[in-house]
Amino acid sequence: MRVNWSSCRPLVSIQEVTKVRRVGGNGASTRQLFKSTLARNEEARREDISGTDEWTNITPTIERLTNRKLLSNPAHPLTTLRDIIFSKFPEQEYTRANFLNPRVSVYENFDSLNITPDHVSRSKTDTYYLNKHKVLRTHTSAHQVESFRVYPTPGFLIAADVYRRDEIDRSHYPAFHQMEGGRWWSPEGTTSVKELVAKIDADTAKIPTSGIQIVDDTLPFHAGNPKQDRQPPEVCIAVTNHLKRTLEMVVGEIFQDIGKGDPSATKEPLQIRWIDATFPFTSPSWEMEVYWQGEWLELFGCGVTQQRVFDQAGHPERVGWAFGVGIERVAMVLFGIPDIRLFWSEDPRFLEQFAPGVVNTFKQFSRYPGTSRDFAFWLKDGTSPDQFHDNDLMDIVREVAGDLVENVSLIDKFTHPKTKRNSLCYRVLFQSMERTLNNDEINVLQDNIRESLKIKFAVELR
Numbered sequence: 405m406r407v408n409w410s411s412c413r414p415l416v417s418i419q420e421v422t423k424v425r426r427v428g429g430n431g432a433s434t435r436q437l438f439k440s441t442l443a444r445n446e447e448a449r450r451e452d453i454s455g456t457d458e459w460t461n462i463t464p465t466i467e468r469l470t471n472r473k474l475l476s477n478p479a480h481p482l483t484t485l486r487d488i489i490f491s492k493f494p495e496q497e498y499t500r501a502n503f504l505n506p507r508v509s510v511y512e513n514f515d516s517l518n519i520t521p522d523h524v525s526r527s528k529t530d531t532y533y534l535n536k537h538k539v540l541r542t543h544t545s546a547h548q549v550e551s552f553r554v555y556p557t558p559g560f561l562i563a564a565d566v567y568r569r570d571e572i573d574r575s576h577y578p579a580f581h582q583m584e585g586g587r588w589w590s591p592e593g594t595t596s597v598k599e600l601v602a603k604i605d606a607d608t609a610k611i612p613t614s615g616i617q618i619v620d621d622t623l624p625f626h627a628g629n630p631k632q633d634r635q636p637p638e639v640c641i642a643v644t645n646h647l648k649r650t651l652e653m654v655v656g657e658i659f660q661d662i663g664k665g666d667p668s669a670t671k672e673p674l675q676i677r678w679i680d681a682t683f684p685f686t687s688p689s690w691e692m693e694v695y696w697q698g699e700w701l702e703l704f705g706c707g708v709t710q711q712r713v714f715d716q717a718g719h720p721e722r723v724g725w726a727f728g729v730g731i732e733r734v735a736m737v738l739f740g741i742p743d744i745r746l747f748w749s750e751d752p753r754f755l756e757q758f759a760p761g762v763v764n765t766f767k768q769f770s771r772y773p774g775t776s777r778d779f780a781f782w783l784k785d786g787t788s789p790d791q792f793h794d795n796d797l798m799d800i801v802r803e804v805a806g807d808l809v810e811n812v813s814l815i816d817k818f819t820h821p822k823t824k825r826n827s828l829c830y831r832v833l834f835q836s837m838e839r840t841l842n843n844d845e846i847n848v849l850q851d852n853i854r855e856s857l858k859i860k861f862a863v864e865l866r
């Protein structure tokens with residue numbers, strides 16, 4: 405969940421900022437301008453190799469989560485939020501796409517999106533691999549190419565479960581949900597850049613303007629957030645205007661709807677701001693944040709879709725945009741849900757508080773006490789602390805204790821001055837959302853975690 409996409413941005417030597425003005429078309433054929441350079445990787449797309457290998461790191465706990473399908477429950481708060489967001493996009497323009505199976509090819513999740521082979525997000529410590537060729541999707545962007553390829557409408561929307569190896573705390577869980585949207589235009593029927601821009605601008609003019617306060621200090625593009633070589637500047641700007649106007653409208657409507665039932669929410673005017681971002685599959689790229697109930701919530705990651713994505717989709721001549729948004733964090737604020745584990749709760753005291761299409765504040769049933777235990781161990785001789793990844797411990801803890809763990813944190817790390825052996829100490833907070841845990845059962849969990857650590861990582865417990 406903490407992917408730093410910027411590590412794959414090529415370094416720019418001259419940070420000169422290019423101010424861009426709207427300029428008229430130059431009369432060149434747009435088809436010519438968007439000529440494709442990459443052939444679509446058909447073979448990789450069809451890849452469906454099963455079986456396990458040295459890449460396999462999916463655990464039984466995660467496997468079970470892939471079957472939960474929370475979004476199939478119409479009363480689940482995540483479903484309600486998804487439907488509210490979907491309802492703001494015209495149905496005749498945006499196909500609602502379903503991708504129920506979270507198992508996708510490495511090509512779909514990474515290569516098709518221009519994510520370089522050495523990018524950190526591909527590492528085994530961050531991603532669940534079924535084997536060398538298949539992963540649990542780490543983002544709904546894995547379906548962008550397919551969606552740009554097949555749907556008859558110029559737009560699409562996807563909502564689905566995604567998986568990332570991550571730390572354990574109140575707002576991080578190895579499975580969560582994202583929404584993805586995309587919109588494209590074809591130069592077909594136009595004879596110049598100017599006509600294509602006019603077509604995009606006409607669509608932008610149809611989007612209702614939001615009455616909300618918008619702070620946008622970003623430039624249309626600049627050396628650090630560049631336009632693509634294959635796109636004329638005015639096309640990049642037109643696509644950007646449509647993208648920003650769309651997301652501003654969506655956010656304005658959603659938060660105004662929600663604010664209606666909450667008198668305290670209407671006091672402060674809704675504010676949103678745009679900031680520069682970096683994603684391998686868009687350029688230029690942005691993030692939109694919204695100020696809501698006292699905090700800036702990071703909402704959409706988005707940008708002008710890389711032409712290489714359209715190449716992969718078999719439509720190199722198209723231009724367009726895409727966005728992605730994680731839904732748990734927004735749902736936690738809207739429904740007042742304090743811990744991300746609750747979304748996965750099967751306790752009727754959680755589930756029965758919600759009804760389809762209704763945003764209401766969650767009433768905490770009880771706060772059960774937590775107990776922490778420390779796990780201190782020497783790493784195998786010759787192993788540096790960097791070779792033991794936090795996420796390795798996270799998966800062991802989850803396998804043994806499931807959702808009975810609220811938080812895991814590294815509290816100590818040192819190297820013995822004489823032996824040079826490395827020691828780590830993690831603190832695990834055991835806490836159930838549904839009942840009080842007794843000492844005996846915590847002792848069993850503790851023993852099992854210790855045992856697993858010894859077997860899997862040959863550590864020496866202290």
Ligand code: DAH
Pocket residue numbers: 407542543544545584585683685686705706707725726727728729
């Ligand atoms: N896939 C990105 C993530 O998980 C979010 C995202 C950013 C999606 C930009 C997009 C996009 O479609 O254009 O962090």
